[in-house]
Structures are given as C-alpha cells and as structure tokens.
Amino acid sequence: xxxxxxxxxxxxxxxxxxxxxxxxxxxxxxxxxxxxxxxxxxxxxxxxxxxxxxxxxxxxxxxxxxxxxxxxxxxxxxxxxxxxxxxxxxxxxxxxxxxxxxxxxxxxxxxxxxxxxxxxxxxxxxxxxxxxxxxxxxxxxxxxxxxxxxxxxxxxxxxxxxxxxxxxxxxxxxxxxxxxxxxxxxxxxxxxxxxxxxxxxxxxxxxxxxxxxxxxxxxxxxxxxxxxxxxxxxxxxxxxxxxxxxxxx
Amino acid sequence: xxxxxxxxxxxxxxxxxxxxxxxxxxxxxxxxxxxxxxxxxxxxxxxxxxxxxxxxxxxxxxxxxxxxxxxxxxxxxxxxxxxxxxxxxxxxxxxxxxxxxxxxxxxxxxxxxxxxxxxxxxxxxxxxxxxxxxxxxxxxxxxxxxxxxxxxxxxxxxxxxxxxxxxxxxxxxxxxxxxxxxxxxxxxxxxxxxxxxxxxxxxxxxxxxxxxxxxxxxxxxxxxxxxxxxxxxxxxxxxxxxxxxxxxxxxxxxxxxxxxxxxxxxxxxxxxxxxxxxxxxxxxxxxxxxxxxxxxxxxxxxxxxxxxxxxxxxxxxxxxxxxxxxxxxxxxxxxxxxxxxxxxxxxxxxxxxxxxxxxxxxxxxxxxxxxxxxxxxxxxxxxxxxxxxxxxxxxxxxxxxxxxxxxxxxxxxxxxxxxxxxx
Numbered sequence: 001x002x003x004x005x006x007x008x009x010x011x012x013x014x015x016x017x018x019x020x021x022x023x024x025x026x027x028x029x030x031x032x033x034x035x036x037x038x039x040x041x042x043x044x045x046x047x048x049x050x051x052x053x054x055x056x057x058x059x060x061x062x063x064x065x066x067x068x069x070x071x072x073x074x075x076x077x078x079x080x081x082x083x084x085x086x087x088x089x090x091x092x093x094x095x096x097x098x099x100x101x102x103x104x105x106x107x108x109x110x111x112x113x114x115x116x117x118x119x120x121x122x123x124x125x126x127x128x129x130x131x132x133x134x135x136x137x138x139x140x141x142x143x144x145x146x147x148x149x150x151x152x153x154x155x156x157x158x159x160x161x162x163x164x165x166x167x168x169x170x171x172x173x174x175x176x177x178x179x180x181x182x183x184x185x186x187x188x189x190x191x192x193x194x195x196x197x198x199x200x201x202x203x204x205x206x207x208x209x210x211x212x213x214x215x216x217x218x219x220x221x222x223x224x225x226x227x228x229x230x231x232x233x234x235x236x237x238x239x240x241x242x243x244x245x246x247x248x249x
Numbered sequence: 250x251x252x253x254x255x256x257x258x259x260x261x262x263x264x265x266x267x268x269x270x271x272x273x274x275x276x277x278x279x280x281x282x283x284x285x286x287x288x289x290x291x292x293x294x295x296x297x298x299x300x301x302x303x304x305x306x307x308x309x310x311x312x313x314x315x316x317x318x319x320x321x322x323x324x325x326x327x328x329x330x331x332x333x334x335x336x337x338x339x340x341x342x343x344x345x346x347x348x349x350x351x352x353x354x355x356x357x358x359x360x361x362x363x364x365x366x367x368x369x370x371x372x373x374x375x376x377x378x379x380x381x382x383x384x385x386x387x388x389x390x391x392x393x394x395x396x397x398x399x400x401x402x403x404x405x406x407x408x409x410x411x412x413x414x415x416x417x418x419x420x421x422x423x424x425x426x427x428x429x430x431x432x433x434x435x436x437x438x439x440x441x442x443x444x445x446x447x448x449x450x451x452x453x454x455x456x457x458x459x460x461x462x463x464x465x466x467x468x469x470x471x472x473x474x475x476x477x478x479x480x481x482x483x484x485x486x487x488x489x490x491x492x493x494x495x496x497x498x499x500x501x502x503x504x505x506x507x508x509x510x511x512x513x514x515x516x517x518x519x520x521x522x523x524x525x526x527x528x529x530x531x532x533x534x535x536x537x538x539x540x541x542x543x544x545x546x547x548x549x550x551x552x553x554x555x556x557x558x559x560x561x562x563x564x565x566x567x568x569x570x571x572x573x574x575x576x577x578x579x580x581x582x583x584x585x586x587x588x589x590x591x592x593x594x595x596x597x598x599x600x601x602x603x604x605x606x607x608x609x610x611x612x613x614x615x616x617x618x619x620x621x622x623x624x625x626x627x628x629x630x631x632x633x634x635x636x637x638x639x640x641x642x643x644x645x646x647x648x649x650x651x652x653x654x655x656x657x658x659x660x661x662x663x664x665x666x667x668x669x670x671x672x
Contacts, residue, residue, distance in 0.1 A: 099350015166350025
C-alpha cells in the first residue's frame with residue numbers, strides 16, 4: 001500500500017509564498033482561508049530577518065497539513081467526517097462534517113480552517129475589502145480552481161468548488177490531482193523545487209531516496225502525531241546569501 | 250409580589266425571544282457573526298455548556314444523597330433539585346446547538362458515531378442524565394400527580410386517579426422505594442457528565458491549559474459548588490425561607506462552600522506545578538492568566554471565596570444565601586470562561602528562536618478565516634493571538650437560553666406538584 005508523504009528542503013525555500021498562492025487558486029479557497037502558510041521563523045512579519053546584526057537569520061518554514069499517521073483530528077471527529085485513507089491522506093468529508101470544530105482544537109499545527117460564512121458572502125466581502133467597486137465576480141457562479149467535484153472511491157466528497165458553509169476544511173495534498181497521478185499544486189508550483197511528494201513505502205521513490213541517510217526532522221515530533229511531512233533543515237550559508245565575497249574578487 | 254413576578258416573567262420572555270431572534274440571525278448569516286475565528290475556535294457557547302453541565306449535576310447529587318447517604322434534611326427539596334438537574338442537562342445540550350456549524354447534520358452523531366472521540370460519549374452521558382433526572386423527578390412526584398393530577402394549559406387535568414387514603418400511602422411508599430433504586434444510577438451519572446465533559450478538553454495534548462488529569466476533578470468540585478447554589482436559589486423561589494428548612498439550606502450551603510474551597514485548592518495546585526518549572530507552554534498559559542486575563546481571574550477567585558465565606562458564616566440568613574449563591578455562580582462562570590483564552594492563545598506550534606542570546610518560543614500564526622480591514626488599512630491575515638470577546642449575537646443567544654431555562658423552571662413549578670404535601 002502507498003503511504004504518501006512530502007519532504008520540504010528548507011535550504012531551497014525562498015519564502016516566496018508561491019505554494020500558498022498556487023494552493024489557494026487550485027483548491028478554490030475562500031478569502032481569508034489558507035491551507036498553506038509560509039512564515040519567517042521568529043519574525044513578526046514575513047521576510048524580516050531575526051536576531052541582531054550581524055548574527056541575523058532568515059529561515060522560511062512552509063506548513064501544509066502534516067497528514068499525521070496518528071492524527072488527533074481523526075481521533076476527535078465525533079462523526080468520522082475526517083478520516084485517514086489507506087494511502088495515508090487525511091481527508092474531510094464535506095457532506096458529513098457537522099462543524100463542531102473539535103478538530104481545530106485538537107490539531108497542534110493550526111492547519112484547519114472553518115467556513116465561517118457562505119462562499120458567496122465571503123467572496124463578496126473579500127472583494128469589497130480589497131477595494132473592488134464591483135464587489136463581485138462578473139459571473140457570480142464563477143470560482144477559480146479545479147472545476148469538478150472530487151469523490152473518493154467510496155463516494156465521499158473531498159473537493160468541491162463552492163465550499164459549503166459551516167464546515168471545516170484543510171489541505172488534502174490536492175487529492176483531486178493525486179488520484180489522477182498528478183502531483184499536488186504546491187509541489188508543482190514551487191520555483192525552488194523545495195518540495196518532493198511521493199510514496200514513503202516505496203524504497204525507489206524519489207522521496208524515499210531523499211529522506212534516506214539525511215537529517216530530516218518532523219514538526220512537534222514529541223507529540224507523537226507522526227507527521228508525513230518531513231523537513232530538511234536549512235544549511236548554514238557562509239557570507240552573504242551563500243556567496244563568498246572574499247579577496248578573490 | 251404577584252405584579253413583580255409577572256414583570257420578571259415578561260422580562261425573561263423578552264430575553265428568550267431576543268435570543269431566539271439572534272439565533273435565527275446567526276443561522277442565516279453563519280458563525281461569522283460570532284467573534285470566534287480560526288485561531289480561537291470555541292467561545293462563549295462552549296464555556297456556557299461546561300457551566301450548565303456543572304449546574305446540572307447539583308440536582309441529582311442532592312436528590313440521590315437523600316437515599317445514598319441518608320441525608321434526610323434534603324428530602325423536602327428533592328423534587329426541585331431533580332427538576333433543576335433535568336433543565337440544566339437540557340440547557341447544556343441546547344447551548345451546543347448554536348456552536349455547531351451544521352445543526353442540520355447532527356443526525357450524523359447517531360448514524361456515524363466515532364467512539365474514539367469524547368464528544369459522542371458526552372452526548373450519551375448527557376442525554377442519559379437528562380432522561381434519568383426526568384424519570385427521577387416523575388418518580389418523586391408520582392403519588393401527588395396521581396392524587397391531584399397535573400393541570401396542563403389548554404388541556405385540563407391529566408393523570409388523576411381515584412385513590413383511597415390507603416392507596417395514596419402505598420403509592421408514596423412505592424415512590425420512595427423506586428427513588429432509592431434510582432439513586433445509585435443517578436449519582437455516578439452526575440459525576441460522569443462532568444468527567445466526560447472535562448475529558449473532551451483534558452485529552453487535548455495540543456492545549457496545555459487543559460491537558461492533564463486535574464481538569465476532571467476540578468470540574469466535579471466546581472459542579473458541587475454551583476449545583477447546590479442553584480438548588481438553594483430554586484428552592485427559595487419555590488418554598489421561600491422557612492425555619493423548618495433551616496437544616497436543608499445549611500447543609501447545601503456547607504457542601505457548596507467546601508467544594509468551592511476544594512476547587513480553588515486543585516486549581517492553585519495545578520498553578521504551582523506550572524509555575525515551578527517556569528518555562529514552556531504550560532507556564533506560558535499560566536502567565537497569560539496572570540497578565541492579560543488577570544481581571545477575569547480576580548473575578549473568579551474573589552467571587553468564589555466570597556461565596557464560601559458567606560455560606561460558612563451566614564448559612565441561616567435567606568438574603569445572604571441568595572448573595573452567596575449568586576456570587577458562586579458568577580465566580581464559576583468566570584472560571585468556565587477562562588477555560589478558553591489561555592488554551593487557544595498559546596499556539597501549540599512554536600519554534601524556538603535565539604534572540605538577544607536568549608531562547609524565545611515563537612508561535613506560528615494561524616489564518617483568521619476572514620478578510621479584515623480594507624485596501625489602505627489591511628489587517629493581519631495570520632495571527633498568533635486572538636483577543637476574544639463574545640459578540641452581541643453570542644451574548645444574546647446565551648442569555649436567551651438562560652432566560653428560557655428559568656422560564657421553563659417557573660412554569661413547571663406551577664404545573665407540577667413540586668411541594669411535598671405535609672404529613
């Protein structure tokens with residue numbers, strides 16, 4: 001059986017947040033909702049280095065859903081709307097979720113997002129607050145993103161363009177693409193190729209080869225959630241941006 | 250007096266209707282009308298739920314104590330106590346409705362329950378408690394219902410039976426016997442509803458403010474502090490203060506006072522352990538209580554201590570009894586509300602960062618879930634702290650449920666034979 005996972009090389013992450021934007025577009029996220037976050041570790045604002053001159057550091061930490069093997073959100077869901085598929089993806093059934101938000105309390109990574117208002121209202125408000133006079137798409141039924149509903153083999157709705165109100169949603173590793181043999185949008189959209197996605201159980205897969213013999217870490221591993229997103233720690237860059245401006249110049 | 254009573258009923262009805270209107274408005278617009286957002290996903294409704302679960306317990310603890318611990322002083326108020334238990338158990342379930350994003354899908358709790366989650370268990374325990382307390386109330390009242398009947402509005406008298414003196418005496422004996430048999434079921438259930446409610450929160454490793462073994466015992470002691478206070482208030486409404494019932498009230502007041510002190514002891518015992526290590530998420534949650542939420546914390550401690558003082562010093566003064574009961578209710582409600590902010594505002598995902606030669610825990614911000622501000626003055630999309638204050642809608646709905654419970658109590662007291670016939 002496949003065990004899908006992801007490895008993110010922090011040395012390659014340039015903090016451009018392309019993954020977050022690509023994710024938002026492909027998955028039709030409502031305004032204010034982000035399945036993917038990238039922040040500068042230790043900074044109040046993104047892209048501001050931390051520390052004191054000259055000992056500054058700027059490490060970007062992208063966080064998708066960790067698709068934990070021992071996922072607290074799966075355990076707490078009172079109706080089994082969140083479950084783990086055999087291939088390891090933790091998914092939300094948009095038709096079963098009752099919106100109790102217990103999973104948001106349980107998730108230590110702050111991944112889960114609730115639809116506080118209807119899709120129409122949140123887009124209308126988003127447009128208005130962003131300063132667009134029309135306040136609305138020209139075609140009110142239009143939504144960006146993958147255009148079709150996606151159901152798992154047992155018929156559970158895990159992706160739909162117009163998200164129902166009052167339910168919890170989260171990163172699915174782009175289940176609608178993965179089921180068609182494609183890579184998640186963030187993996188394809190990363191300009192630094194920082195992300196690799198694949199089968200952790202297959203020793204010949206790219207991800208297995210990358211992880212093998214490398215120092216990888218998982219977030220909050222002491223909680224025992226066993227995330228399937230692995231991080232390669234950033235390597236220390238000598239000089240300015242890793243470029244040596246020595247006497248050679 | 251009669252006029253006063255009518256005004257109170259009218260006032261409560263207005264609050265209840267406003268609450269209903271607010272709930273309909275919330276159903277129409279979505280939970281966006283609350284001040285909860287992604288980083289702070291449970292609010293006033295959940296705090297009130299925990300509070301109602303606590304107040305519900307008092308009722309059956311008092312009624313079952315009559316038979317289990319032979320506390321005969323409590324006999325005259327057994328019916329009132331059992332009735333409050335039923336009402337608050339219902340209230341606890343009602344107040345969760347507005348917190349649910351999709352109440353129309355609640356049937357999934359029955360057809361797809363996940364028993365690894367504590368919530369279905371809580372649902373089972375709470376509804377069994379409501380059923381048992383209803384049966385208990387009925388059992389206690391049955392002889393009088395049979396003797397006089399119940400006068401339903403628009404319907405007339407029902408349940409009346411032709412009884413001889415002997416028959417009535419036999420019924421009373423039977424009711425006493427049945428109640429004796431129900432008591433050993435009722436008491437463990439009363440303890441279980443808090444325990445399971447506490448477990449819903451205490452099992453969450455991500456939330457250091459809740460996680461651990463001390464939450465359930467604290468919940469029970471808080472329940473045993475507010476439960477008797479609610480019963481005192483309810484019986485004062487029904488019976489007024491009679492010298493004959495002095496022993497009853499004194500006992501209730503004592504139970505409340507002792508439980509309040511035990512609760513504060515357990516609370517501060519937990520604080521000590523968090524404080525001593527002086528570092529990490531557990532300590533930071535405590536620090537939040539003593540910095541940003543110091544006012545709320547002061548309210549809970551002062552009011553709970555005040556009630557214990559009043560109950561111990563003046564257990565025989567009806568006015569003081571009311572003051573003590575109200576003060577423990579305010580204190581424990583503040584205590585319940587304080588369950589939330591330190592739990593959510595200590596973001597579980599933190600990364601240690603070295604700044605000024607010191608390690609600082611940096612919290613990874615969470616998307617709010619709504620676009621706030623405008624193009625020229627955008628507000629933060631990702632936040633690591635959410636200062637939650639309940640919105641008007643949340644307050645209106647919560648107040649509405651409270652008013653509804655009190656109204657239901659007043660009405661049921663009129664219809665049902667809650668007063669024991671003097672023998």
